[in-house]
Amino acid sequence: MFPIDKFQTLRTPFYYYDTALLDKTLDAIKQEIRPGYHVHYAVKACTNPLVLEHIAKAGLGCDCVSGGEIEACIGAGFKAEDVVFAGVGKSDWEIELALKAGIGCFNVESIPELEVINEMATQMGKTACVAFRINPNVGAHTHANITTGLAENKFGIAMEDMVDVIRMAQQMPAICFRGLHFHIGSQLLVMDDFEALCKRIGELLAQLDAENIEIKSINVGGGLGIDYQNPDENPIPNFKAYFDTYAKGIQLRPGQELHFELGRSVVAQCGSLITRVLYIKKGAVKQFAICDAGMTDLIRPALYDAYHLIQNITSQTEEQATYDVVGPICESSDVFVKDHTMPLTKRGDLLAIRSAGAYGEIMASQYNCRKLPQSFAD
Numbered sequence: 001m002f003p004i005d006k007f008q009t010l011r012t013p014f015y016y017y018d019t020a021l022l023d024k025t026l027d028a029i030k031q032e033i034r035p036g037y038h039v040h041y042a043v044k045a046c047t048n049p050l051v052l053e054h055i056a057k058a059g060l061g062c063d064c065v066s067g068g069e070i071e072a073c074i075g076a077g078f079k080a081e082d083v084v085f086a087g088v089g090k091s092d093w094e095i096e097l098a099l100k101a102g103i104g105c106f107n108v109e110s111i112p113e114l115e116v117i118n119e120m121a122t123q124m125g126k127t128a129c130v131a132f133r134i135n136p137n138v139g140a141h142t143h144a145n146i147t148t149g150l151a152e153n154k155f156g157i158a159m160e161d162m163v164d165v166i167r168m169a170q171q172m173p174a175i176c177f178r179g180l181h182f183h184i185g186s187q188l189l190v191m192d193d194f195e196a197l198c199k200r201i202g203e204l205l206a207q208l209d210a211e212n213i214e215i216k217s218i219n220v221g222g223g224l225g226i227d228y229q230n231p232d233e234n235p236i237p238n239f240k241a242y243f244d245t246y247a248k249g250i251q252l253r254p255g256q257e258l259h260f261e262l263g264r265s266v267v268a269q270c271g272s273l274i275t276r277v278l279y280i281k282k283g284a285v286k287q288f289a290i291c292d293a294g295m296t297d298l299i300r301p302a303l304y305d306a307y308h309l310i311q312n313i314t315s316q317t318e319e320q321a322t323y324d325v326v327g328p329i330c331e332s333s334d335v336f337v338k339d340h341t342m343p344l345t346k347r348g349d350l351l352a353i354r355s356a357g358a359y360g361e362i363m364a365s366q367y368n369c370r371k372l373p374q375s376f377a378d
């Protein structure tokens with residue numbers, strides 16, 4: 001399944017992207033796109049240039065959270081009008097860049113931000129399309145560090161301020177108000193949270209109807225999860241269930257648009273971190289497989305307690321053994337998995353750390369003066 005011969009010629013650690021699987025995933029998404037639906041790839045999951053190009057070619061839009069991402073997307077072939085720009089802290093240079101590029105929509109998260117965008121757009125003689133990110137106070141049943149839609153989170157505008165903020169925007173000369181934006185969290189595998197969001201959106205739309213405020217676009221964010229336990233059995237997420245949930249939960253009016261921002265579900269399964277085992281070390285109570293990739297290459301286990309399936313892709317033996325698979329970094333949290341049973345492993349073996357296409361390479365750091373991981377796609 002992996003091109004092992006090619007792998008043996010590359011310096012480890014590196015990210016491997018299976019572009020055939022990426023394309024199949026993109027096809028599966030495109031099959032679910034209904035009239036009025038617009039899917040933006042949430043670029044922060046992975047900005048590897050080859051991955052970006054495949055997604056741009058598939059015709060998706062993109063969701064950016066920084067000026068750097070906007071530049072990367074335009075460079076990869078995304079159309080500026082298909083870019084949406086989110087984030088609680090947009091710098092002046094990023095707003096200017098977005099206005100110059102002519103992006104489709106700013107997802108605005110506060111009144112001070114709205115004022116700055118209006119000021120800068122006025123100065124530049126441009127109009128900025130905006131949607132307001134509303135905090136729907138819908139709980140996402142996932143890791144605390146990746147819930148974003150609760151009242152206590154820093155994201156978005158409180159529901160009770162929604163009408164006032166829209167009225168304010170409607171008075172601003174350089175602002176074109178488009179609609180509402182939401183994003184409740186990530187790695188959501190049951191549809192309940194998305195259903196709860198639909199229900200909340202219905203309530204907000206009824207409230208806006210009563211105020212005679214027209215909503216041209218609704219953006220429901222991303223968050224669909226993937227199967228980290230069984231990447232080979234479930235390489236493509238259940239997009240049908242996901243889009244069906246929204247089709248059932250939100251009845252669009254004529255001309256109204258429904259936008260989605262999928263990140264992890266688009267790219268996670270097509271990426272693996274490939275690492276070489278440096279040493280097998282027998283400790284007092286544990287046996288360690290020490291590899292040349294560390295938390296600097298893939299921080300998700302250390303940051304979110306995330307599980308990634310690890311496979312020895314070169315071992316020829318049937319014999320099994322149990323290891324803590326760890327990296328070389330001077331931190332106790334530099335552990336990929338504890339008590340993991342896999343084929344008997346020796347120095348020089350290659351391990352594939354699976355489902356690492358999202359929030360993997362892009363989160364790599366140079367801590368310990370390490371080199372950033374390389375990448376290879378085929």
Ligand SMILES: *Cc1c(COP(=O)(O)O)cnc(C)c1O
Pocket residue numbers: 042044045063065086183185186187221222223224261262263264265
């Ligand atoms: C991160 C993010 C997404 C994508 O989330 P996934 O869980 O990767 O699908 C979408 N929208 C916004 C605003 C985000 O910050």
